[in-house]
Amino acid sequence: MAGGPSTPELAAAVAQAGALGFVAAGYRTPDALAADVAATRALTPAPLGVNVFTPGGAAGDPAAAAPYARRLAADAQAAGAQLGAPRRDDDAFAAKMEMLIAEPVAAVSFTFGLPPETVVADLKTVGSEVWITVTGPDEARLAEAAGADVLVVQGVEAGGHRGLFRDEPGADGLGLLAALQLVRAVTDLPLVGGGAIMTGAGVAAVLAAGAAAAQLGTVFLRCPEAGTSAPHRAILADGARPTGLTRAFTGRLARGVRNRLMDEHPDAPVAYPDIHHVTAPLRAAARASGDPEVINLWAGQAYALAPERPAGEIVAELAAGARAALGQAAASLSRSSP
């Protein structure tokens, strides 16, 4: 949950409760990432993961960012913000990898494509598991061939950026259960399933579908430990609006609660991270002023079920709920034919 919601306190609370807490490397400088990992470790001795954007995440045509930025001028003026310059970078990938080789964590998960071969080898050498996010069976085959230890299968229901290796307009996204079944048919690797999982029953469903674990993000957005902004929290608490997929905020497909900026730019181009850098000051100003209409309100489809509770309590309730749900399902099936 890069970009604000992820904090050392949140990752530590989740880890302390017995789940695997992840620190977000995205949009952080290498020094800030190192500080986040150290701060999390100071809070818990439990194993940790770090999630990293791959350099392959850059997408689309950088030249598309400037014309789109001109369409945002009035919004920027209204917010008293100056739009950022379109810029293409790799989010300091190499320096972050150096840091993670020097200070290994239990698992490094990647999104937006395959990490380089040497990175996979180096991480394994220092004892880190390599997790690669996939959205369907074609990406799963590539990730397995690239040496992944674990595949994170992300359904179209998930909040935030889609993990797509290539962001292509018009493509249909696989739902989580469809993706889990299709990926399982092409690989025997352990799977982690994610996308709008908000309840113990949802966790149980992912496990029953054959995943070794469930990945959850949105369920923690309202935790006191999360860095979620006040206007984002207010929209989540209200729970009334639908989510949608958009490129309006970053130039790469992502799911958030629908708001004005998203609805006004259904045809925002693919240009990542160029457009991310364009809109960042606008979004920061809106977060500060409390205007939810031009903020990226990342959230999974079932965000309305997110509780306002400490993360540790949520983990405990999810685990207990998953156990109960599996027991009830097994009992129900044994009563019924065929």
Add this chain to the structure above:
Amino acid sequence: MAGGPSTPELAAAVAQAGALGFVAAGYRTPDALAADVAATRALTPAPLGVNVFTPGGAAGDPAAAAPYARRLAADAQAAGAQLGAPRRDDDAFAAKMEMLIAEPVAAVSFTFGLPPETVVADLKTVGSEVWITVTGPDEARLAEAAGADVLVVQGVEAGGHRGLFRDEPGADGLGLLAALQLVRAVTDLPLVGGGAIMTGAGVAAVLAAGAAAAQLGTVFLRCPEAGTSAPHRAILADGARPTGLTRAFTGRLARGVRNRLMDEHPDAPVAYPDIHHVTAPLRAAARASGDPEVINLWAGQAYALAPERPAGEIVAELAAGARAALGQAAASLSRSSP
């Protein structure tokens, strides 16, 4: 699975194997429906269901059908077919209800909206369960208030028409797991979950998510008992193309394997069943000539996993697979923290 794939032989084979077989009322005359039910009953003493389109299924602007039809003229000419006249009807709803009151079945499921209050009451009087298809929590509340005994929760992954009460362009569809969690939060009614369920693990996932049963369609499309056309079967067997949502064939949102007609008309209007009647002769001609590019190739997202096997074998394998998957998930969870 109205429109061809559903047959008395398929419903009977499924029912005989211990699942609940459904006869499709959609697009059938009342006499043909009565004959289908009688033929199914002649093959099995097991309980049956019938699925019915509600009159509320009519959608959009009938006037939008004629301009769209003009855009199909070249395709019709190429296929040697004459396009049908746009027509709005209610699929003989009242006569079908009379038939189902006179010859009751175990369950009558509805799609495209709520059945009239008197119909719900009459069906319950003759001992039929009333199942209503919903795609999210708002429709679930309405269906419960209308007297539904069971809610069929359809995820966006599902093949064929979306059960939407209102088909609105631009709306985002809930994935099955998201929909099951959100619907469970607003009702205690028994749920049936459907959408791209193709394996025992998929069935297990739906049960673990809290549904009382899973609904499957696409998994049976390649059965010898199904009425699926030869070109449709060939595309399913190939398994290479993605699916997508389209209004190009009927004027109502539905999921099928992508083909030329779908890709050429991403902006087909909402006008149902007007456009269904327009394209019916074109689709019939293409089915006869074996051209898959202008046929509605309805299929769920995971259709590539559909086996070419007798329906009874599929049901038995799904049930055994679901039991095994629930057992494995429970064992895996009991080994792990938290």
